[in-house]
Amino acid sequence: MPAATLGRRAAPATLRLPDRVRLGAAVAAGNLAAVGSRLANRGSGASIRGQVLTRIAPDAFKLLLRGRRIASVSGTNGKTTTTHLLAAAVRAGLGADAARLVTNADGANLHYGIASALCQARAADIAVLETDERVVSDMIAFGRPEVLVLLNFSRDQLDRHHEIKALGRAWRAALERAGHDGPTVVANADDPLVVWSAGTAANVVWVDTATSWTADAALCPACGTVLDTTGDRWDCPGCELTQPEASWRVDGDRIVTPDGTRVSPELRVPGSFNVSNAACALAAATELGVELDAALRGMRTVTSPAGRFATATLQGTTARLLLAKNPAGWAEALPLAASDPVILAIDSVAADGKDVSWLWDVDYEQLQGRRVIATGPRAQDLAVRLSYAEVEHQVIPELTAALAAVGDHPSSTSRPGTTEAPVDLIATYTPFQRLLKMAGLR
Missing domain, CATH: 3.90.190 (Protein-Tyrosine Phosphatase; Chain A)
Structure with a gap:
């Protein structure tokens, strides 16, 4: 995708008068609750703003997504940092137009958290949104994102997410319903459940993240056969599911682009896993139209996303x-x-x-x-x-x-x-x- 596309603005949202009035009242009430939270030293108020907002206007999530170009980031681990990296890359690409960008930098990634962030930047037409795994289906349906980054699946909060395959099944179904109007998916080729979940997407950009954690990927999500792992690749001997060839890949502390260029992200956040996160963010940024050098320059400004590190x-x-x-x-x-x-x-x-x-x-x-x-x-x-x-x-x-x-x-x-x-x-x-x-x- 040519870099000039970053300058393309989304078509403004048109809301019916009753929706505008109700949403305006809900935003005002949410902002008032946020002020009260800060005065009471209970936190920034972002969460209570969103809860009040969506209680008064239950469709606020859907309404506030309209009229924006959206990049959504989800997965069990790394979504907050990856969202910060992607937002920083887009911000660098926008330069003097950085006010066009809105992101939920505090990591509030459920419906009300996303709505809370969006209502504070009604004029911003580009949104980079961290999205909880359970919200991805609604994000695809209502937000119609241009880019959807799918990082990984892992056991998490076992009392609520009993079977992570159920989440993957929901992603797969949502992408199938979206069809050719669905997002470009930037997906981790090393994770079998992510690969299966993204299998119905119209367009997928695969990233070889050099993932070291494999304990949650023993069985084929398609047929249940024990996966065969040879070297750094996986394959299902029982069906056609196999690790796809990636156009982006991580090689040590470097990221290899689709044309073979090796770049050093020179991140200010530690860990090899953050190089993997950066590879996914870089791939997503280029899909949005950010030039490679600008994206890297932006990502190097990220130091402690939502307090991490x-x-x-x-x-x-x-x-x-x-x-x-x-x-x-x-x-x-x-x-x-x-x-x-x-x-x-x-x-x-x-x-x-x-x-x-x-x-x-x-x-x-x-x-x-x-x-x-x-x-x-x-x-x-x-x-x-x-x-x-x-x-x-x-x-x-x-x-x-x-x-x-x-x-x-x-x-x-x-x-x-x-x-x-x-x-x-x-x-x-x-x-x-x-x-x-x-x-x-x-």
């Missing part, structure tokens, strides 16, 4: 904040944790998933030889797992006390008053959000 001083301890929500996320986060001690924070409310049996699928053995502080409401469950992993650990259920305890240890890498490296703190969703609030980052 941010460094903050809490309870006298300097900590680097890492989010890990499921086994695949922990497999990515644990190798980044270089401090001694390291803090692991676990909770199990609805946003985390109430079933914590996934703890037994995480390779905590790699923390042997270092001190671990287990914190959060499910710290004792984590302690049992660490005991079996033969990892020295201390249980301090209260998060603030766990942070304060770091500086009391003589071998701590992050003692109060020092300039040494921060302690790494890996948390599930709820304690991570609490940390962001403590740090003033939300």
Whole structure:
């Protein structure tokens, strides 16, 4: 797609007068609720704005999507960072017209969170939207995105997402219904369930992300046969499903473009998995019409998307904040944790998933030889797992006390008053959000 297409504006939305009046009243009420939330020190107000908005105008999600060119990003892991990378790439491509872009930068990715972001930029005609896996079907139906980025599937919140194939089946059906009017799908060729889910799309750009996590991809999603993995490729011996040839691919710390150009993303967010996220974002940006150099320049400005990888001083301890929500996320986060001690924070409310049996699928053995502080409401469950992993650990259920305890240890890498490296703190969703609030980052 030629780069000039980024300058094309979406046709303005035309709403009936009753819809305009109702939506205007709902937005005003949502904004008032957001102000109250901020005054009460309950957060930014983005979430309550969207909840009030969609309660008064249940079709606000659908109405606010109209009149925009949309790129949607979804998947179990990496969608917040990938959305930030893609938004930064588009912003760089727009240059002086950057006000045309709206994105849900805070990571609120359900219907009301997306509506909350969109209602604050009614004139923006380009939207880069992080989209929860359960919202993808509605995004395809009502938003008619130009580009849909499908990153991966992994076990997550087992009490609610009992079978991730059901989510993939919904994606597949939505893309089939959209037909030739559906989005260009930028899809992870390494994930069998993503490949099967994208199989009904009219146009797919495949990305070889060099994914290392394969524990959630043992069976063929099409026929149930055990997949054959040879080298770095997978294939189903029982049906025609096989890993497609990718036009974009990750090669170490480089991204290889469809014409064979090797580029270094030079990201400011750590981890090989973020190179994979960047490859998907770069492919999506070029589909939208962003020139390659501008997209890379924009992505290099991303440092701590929605607080991920941010460094903050809490309870006298300097900590680097890492989010890990499921086994695949922990497999990515644990190798980044270089401090001694390291803090692991676990909770199990609805946003985390109430079933914590996934703890037994995480390779905590790699923390042997270092001190671990287990914190959060499910710290004792984590302690049992660490005991079996033969990892020295201390249980301090209260998060603030766990942070304060770091500086009391003589071998701590992050003692109060020092300039040494921060302690790494890996948390599930709820304690991570609490940390962001403590740090003033939300």
